[in-house]
Amino acid sequence: MAGESPAATEITYGDFERVDIRVGTIVEAGPFPEARKPAFKLKIDFGPEIGIRKSSAQITVHYTLETLVGRQVLAVLNFPPRQIGPFRSEVLTLGFEDEAGAIVLAAVERPTPNGRKMM
Numbered sequence: 842m843a844g845e846s847p848a849a850t851e852i853t854y855g856d857f858e859r860v861d862i863r864v865g866t867i868v869e870a871g872p873f874p875e876a877r878k879p880a881f882k883l884k885i886d887f888g889p890e891i892g893i894r895k896s897s898a899q900i901t902v903h904y905t906l907e908t909l910v911g912r913q914v915l916a917v918l919n920f921p922p923r924q925i926g927p928f929r930s931e932v933l934t935l936g937f938e939d940e941a942g943a944i945v946l947a948a949v950e951r952p953t954p955n956g957r958k959m960m
Contacts, residue, residue, distance in 0.1 A: 860917060860919070861917060861919040862915055862916070862917055862918075862935070862958065863887055863891070863915070863918055863959065864887075864913055864914070864953045864954075864957050864959075865886055865887040865891075865894070865913065865914060865916060865955050865956065866885065866886045866911065866912070866955050867883050867909045867911065867912050867913075867914060868884050868885065869883070869884035869910065870882070870883050870884075870909040870910055872906070875926040875927055875928070876899075876926060878899050880898060880900070880901065881897070881898055881900060881904070881906065882895065882896075882897060882928060883896045883914075885914065885916060885934070887916075887956045888954065888956025891956050894918070894931040894932045895929065895931045895932070896930050896931065896932045896933065896934045897923075897928055897930040898934040898936070899944055900934075900936060900944045902943035902944070903939075903944070903945055904946070912948070913952065914935070914946050914948055915935045915948065915959065916932040916933055916934045916935060917932060917933040918932050920933050935947040
């Protein structure tokens with residue numbers, strides 16, 4: 842489509858397998874006033890083997906704290922943690938920019954057990 846950036850550099854399936862993308866359920870969402878760009882602090886449950894991980898997400902345009910709890914999201918679990926001000930983000934919650942540049946969360950179509958890896 843016009844205006845979209847070209848596809849990224851080609852990778853192998855082995856490269857893709859190294860990215861640990863899993864589904865989890867947001868169990869807690871809170872404000873993050875210290876963030877430079879508007880963001881929320883999330884606690885996401887990735888099931889009994891992985892547990893709950895924290896994430897900072899710039900999703901304040903399309904979501905409220907109340908609508909986030911209970912929502913399933915996708916996240917990358919094997920990036921190193923990132924210190925964002927006083928908050929340590931442990932996973933990267935995935936989303937896409939809409940036409941205005943606001944983030945829309947990537948999610949599963951149907952309920953999926955927490956911790957399942959993207960195949």
